[in-house]
Amino acid sequence: MKKFSSLLLTLVALTWAGTALAADPNDPLAAWKPAFDPKGAEYTYILSNVSHPAIEGVGVGYRIRDKVWERSGGRLFVDFRPLSQLGGEKDVISKLKMGAIQGMLSSSVAAANVSDKLGIVNLPYVVDSFDKLDRFRQSEELFGEFKQSALSSGIMVVDITGYGTYGWATTTPVRNLEDAKKVNFRIAQAPVNTDIYKSWGLKFTVMPWPDVPQALQTGVINGLDHTPIVCNITKKFDVAKYFTQVDYAQGLFVHLMNKRWFDKLPQDLQTVLIDVIEEESAASRDRTRTQHDEQVAAAKAKGVEFFALSAEDRARLVEMAAPVYESWGAKIGPDYLQKVRTVLGP
Numbered sequence: 001m002k003k004f005s006s007l008l009l010t011l012v013a014l015t016w017a018g019t020a021l022a023a024d025p026n027d028p029l030a031a032w033k034p035a036f037d038p039k040g041a042e043y044t045y046i047l048s049n050v051s052h053p054a055i056e057g058v059g060v061g062y063r064i065r066d067k068v069w070e071r072s073g074g075r076l077f078v079d080f081r082p083l084s085q086l087g088g089e090k091d092v093i094s095k096l097k098m099g100a101i102q103g104m105l106s107s108s109v110a111a112a113n114v115s116d117k118l119g120i121v122n123l124p125y126v127v128d129s130f131d132k133l134d135r136f137r138q139s140e141e142l143f144g145e146f147k148q149s150a151l152s153s154g155i156m157v158v159d160i161t162g163y164g165t166y167g168w169a170t171t172t173p174v175r176n177l178e179d180a181k182k183v184n185f186r187i188a189q190a191p192v193n194t195d196i197y198k199s200w201g202l203k204f205t206v207m208p209w210p211d212v213p214q215a216l217q218t219g220v221i222n223g224l225d226h227t228p229i230v231c232n233i234t235k236k237f238d239v240a241k242y243f244t245q246v247d248y249a250q251g252l253f254v255h256l257m258n259k260r261w262f263d264k265l266p267q268d269l270q271t272v273l274i275d276v277i278e279e280e281s282a283a284s285r286d287r288t289r290t291q292h293d294e295q296v297a298a299a300k301a302k303g304v305e306f307f308a309l310s311a312e313d314r315a316r317l318v319e320m321a322a323p324v325y326e327s328w329g330a331k332i333g334p335d336y337l338q339k340v341r342t343v344l345g346p
Contacts, residue, residue: 041077047103048086056291057161060284067276102261108252109190116331117149122192124248132344156257159281163251164227164292169240171222177313183223195324227251232295237304245308
């Protein structure tokens with residue numbers, strides 16, 4: 001059943017991609033094939049991701065591939081594998097640690113399995129806007145500590161891209177917290193998300209992403225914790241016709257890299273790879289801002305109704321999340337959490 005659901009999800013995503021995939025309907029990634037022959041590369045960097053490259057924070061993998069090939073003179077090939085080609089995130093993290101693959105654009109919720117400190121970006125109303133994300137990334141003090149946190153696992157944190165701002169896609173209108181109490185929300189398979197929804201007193205179901213389409217259609221769930229970009233691109237708005245702008249966190253992909261492999265790479269190629277990843281990740285974050293606005297407008301044009309959660313309800317969510325800040329603060333480091341919240345502000 002899970003295999004069927006996964007296939008269904010992929011087909012839905014491909015349908016949305018439209019003209020980009022028209023080149024070869026039998027090959028979901030035909031539009032992203034390299035314009036060069038990678039067989040002559042001296043080194044290969046296998047980079048995994050579970051999502052669709054139509055999402056700007058995912059498509060960055062192909063832009064990294066092409067620019068690294070050009071700057072390295074064809075010596076280094078970034079073999080980007082989106083759409084869960086290499087498996088689910090937990091399996092890929094294990095492969096990354098072992099060195100079976102070299103890189104991963106990991107969802108931020110999964111990245112917390114590598115290092116507790118990486119979970120800071122998932123906490124409610126900490127890194128909750130595009131502006132805060134930019135300030136977080138541009139702060140050598142804040143992002144520097146974030147980057148260092150996974151080294152004990154043999155993994156480098158290189159950069160971050162995103163997929164928009166989290167809220168609630170629902171099949172019935174949710175204008176306030178009282179309405180939210182009537183909804184069964186699907187949440188990601190991550191401990192921090194479970195803790196958040198428990199503290200908020202909301203009904204939730206932990207569910208693998210491939211199972212979501214059928215669950216929404218059959219009413220097993222009637223709400224989805226995700227971003228407008230993902231909900232529109234993957235057709236969730238075809239069933240869930242309402243979106244509540246909770247804006248409690250940024251959906252992020254954390255670029256993880258096997259340090260042992262990187263250390264064996266020639267110095268000049270190390271420089272090329274890191275420079276390109278940083279440049280393209282920064283550009284992708286800008287693209288994601290634009291894509292968010294475009295996807296919200298496209299959803300509204302199709303009849304999806306958007307609601308903004310009131311300032312009072314947001315303050316209530318922050319207040320109810322106090323146990324989460326305390327428990328995850330202990331894991332992340334209370335001083336670091338306080339520093340991030342102070343620098344980024346409310």
